[in-house]
Every structure is written in structure tokens, then in C-alpha cells.
Amino acid sequence: MRLDTRLQYAEFIPYDVRHPVLLPRKHWVTKLVKHYHEKGHYNSGTNQTLSSLSTKYWIIVACEETIEWEKECATCKRRKAKNAEQIMTPLPTNLLKLSLRSFARAAVDFRGPFLTKQGRGKPWQKHYLCLFACLASCAVHLEMAYGLDTDSFMRAFCRTSNRRGLPEEMISNSGTNFVGANEELCKLTRQMIESSKLKENFVNKVVKWTFNQSNAPHFSGVFETMIKAAIRTILAILGNADITDEELLTAFTESEYLLNSRPSTYQTTDPEDDVPLTPNHFLFGQEEEDLYQK
Template identity: 50%
Template sequence: MQQLFVRYLQNCKLPAGYREIGPLTSEEIVKAQHRLIMSAQNLCFGEEIEALKSDKPIPMGSKLQPLNPILDTDGILRCDGRLKYECIACETRYPIILPKTQHITKLIIKNAHQLALHSGTNYVLSQLSGKYWILSEREAIRGWERECNECKRRNAKPVQPKMAPLPKYRLGGSLRAFTHISVDFGGPIITVQGRGRARVKRYLCLFTCLEVRAVHLEMTWSLHTESFLNAFFSNGIKKRYARKRVI
């Protein structure tokens, strides 16, 4: 929308035959972005910009004092670092200073966050640091991550279900083990039998006491009823615990 508005203002100053018509060019998009950045900088760093235009030192206590700010030919506030003689892009040597609270900063972070496929804070910061210097950049990036719906879905934690009350047969009964039991099967377990190393399936029959949570294991040859009854009556379980309730 800003790019269209800039073109409209330019076309109003030109005769009908010299007006720009058609899709926006990359130069128009860059110029519109610079206009928005300059507007945000003038709003937040007005005193510093006026001091630099007058060749005066920036005010003491300013947040920009450690950054050694400068103004480029377009009037954009940039950070002057120690990479002045490095053979890299000019925008990397002199990154644009952006305030944390302005809307244009949020849009730039949003675009870098989406291009990075919703990656972490450090990766998005590395993509932005090649062109911009955002004050409190980690806080600004994390602030947008908290607003991103895709990140909310990815980082959402499942709701812990509420556990039902214990059944009556688990409470107030006898303290004698295996008075009331539950039965379950596990497996199959592949075993090796004999010298020929024949591989056969075996299953595990699990008896659990419903009151003291004691566990008794028996091996069964199959899942048939006969195998379960052999495991149930083995080792005198039925004789020792005559009163059983199987769940």
C-alpha cells in the first residue's frame, strides 16, 4: 500500500504522458521501504538525527551512543562498525538502525521469520543482522514468535487429561496380595529353542494385584485358552489364593 501511495504522489507531479503505469518495480518497493524506515527513525531518534545533521555529538545517555550512528546519502540512520574496509556489501558494513517498538520493525521481522520457515530466534537474528541493527533484537523477535499462529500450533502442549477416580475394588479391600487381580498378555517374544536354534513365539502372561500392585509373570506358549489356564493354575496360584477376582 505504501508503494502505491508513493507512486500516486509522483504521478500527481508529472504530466499525463510521463506517469508510471503498470506493476511496481523493485526500486519503487525499496524507496517506499526507506520512507517508512526514515519515518520510524525520525519518530524515535529525532534528537540524534538533528544532532548528526548539525555535525554535533549525539546527546549523552542516548541508546545509539555505543553504535556510533551515521546518516547515509538518503538520510537513513545507520550503524558504523569496524567493518569499514571489509569487502562485503555496504548494507552489511553499515546496517540500518531500527527501533524495537515501531510497526515497520515488526513487519521486517515477520517477513524474515516466514522466509526462515518459522525457525528459531538465533537463525532469524542471523538473517536480519546482515542488513538491520534492531535495538533489543532478541526481545523483538521473540515478541513476534509469541504472536505467530504457526509457532503457537507447533509449540502448543497437549492438555493433560483428568484422571478418573479409582474403582471400588481398588480401595478398602484386603491387604492380602492377589486377592483381586487383573490379567494382560504381552508379546510375542521370539525365543531360540534347542541346538537347532529354532525360532518360536512365546507370550508373557501378566498378573497384577489391584490393591498392592504386586506383579506375577508367567510364560505361555500361545494365546489360546488352554495356555492361559496352564499359566493361571501353575505354581499353585489358584490353590494359594482361592478368592480371586479377575478383571
């Protein structure tokens, strides 16, 4: 069956266009919509598919038939699919506790190695970046570790505690050096509590250590972001130069100062607006300009 259209006397138009084949809806023959949809390389919309069909066929309620097939097309489903949205869980309790000083609750992570020259005829040495991140003020403290063993980390942890204060709670991944450090601290704590006469004063200095799950870096977003930023700034400072231990340590401190100078909130371009807080405000207790003036 063919349809009589208002173009039946237009002899310059092909016969199939003037008298298209009439097809019912929801019939297996009508599935030829698939052919014209694929002919448009899956990129043609509904109107383009209907235009191609009208050159030979007339489908009853063709628009709805075309839309139904587009919903069944696997290629269109993949092309039009929306990206999955990550459901953000509530923040853990250790990030929401209030503290009166920085680095009371901190996280630690390692990166490296960095190769440093030791002198003529001596082999190059590997050193590592040990980053301590404050969970309250988002401040960072960068230490240079001379190895990945437990002893090297314990020395870096002692240097940080001597300058920033002993943390009350530590968070890290399940690295062997961190687990070994926790065991050493627990062993040292038990020995000092048993032998020391100042038992009541020392109990308040016990460090609580929390380990994240293995192979789950997304649990460590607080300090993984800081590690990436620290590596980027250190490489920008050093470049491809051959460096010594002293130069590497200086680059660590410069990177630490840059990271602690970042604003914690959005900074506008209006000079009359208040200066946003930075981690250095919490570490120094004043603005950097006032610090240099005094």
C-alpha cells in the first residue's frame, strides 16, 4: 500500500517520495528504522532519521517509533550515557575534632626517591620525602628520610615531633615502615610507663595510630593531594639539576613554605576584601607581612 500525498503531480520528484510505502507501527517490517539510524552513523538525531525514512516510507506515528528504537540502540546508550556520580560519604570523626594546636592529628606518607650526589667517586644516594599533613589546618611539614626502613622513619618522626609537637593521633597507610614505627612506639610506651615514676604525666602522650585499608588510596585523600602538590613544587624548584643533600633539604623547606602559603578559601581580586586564611596563619599566629616587619 502506498500513500497519496499532495506532491503526486510533481513529476520532477521521485515516485517513492510522491507515493511512499505505508507501514504500520509496531510491526517487524517497521524495524527498518534501524537501517536508516545506522546509516547516519548513529550520530543523526530523530529528525534526521525521519527525513531519511520519508524518501521512501511513511510510518504511522513514525516519531515515536524512531525514539523507541533509539532507546534500544546499544551504541546510542553508550554515547548518551551520563557519567557516574560518586556518592560522597560523611567525613570521618578524626577530621572533625577540634584541636588547640596544629599537627595534633596528622597524617604521614612517603614519596621518592630523590637521587643526590655525595662527592667525586662516591655513589649517589637515595633520599625520600616524608610528608606530615595536619588534619585540622591543612598545613604540611616536609622531612627528608634517608631510607624506607622503620628506623629512618622514626628519626623523621622524632624531628617533626620536636619542632611541631607530639601528635595525639596519626593516620597512614599500611606500609611496613609505618606499622613498624607504631610497634616501636607502643613498645617504648609500655617500657616507659612501667619504669617511669611520672606515669600519670606520660599517659597523655601516647600516640594513637590509625591505618587505612590496603590498596585503598582514596581513603587518604587528605595527604595524597598534598603529596602530589609537594612533588610538583619540588620538581619545579630543582628541575634537572644534580643536587646535594643540603640542596634537597632546602628545596623541601621551600616547597613546605609554598604549600603553607596557599589560601584556605576562595581569594577574590578585590584588594579591599579580607585576606583569606592560610596554614601559615595557624603556624605563625599572624600574617606573613607582619612577620617580616617584626
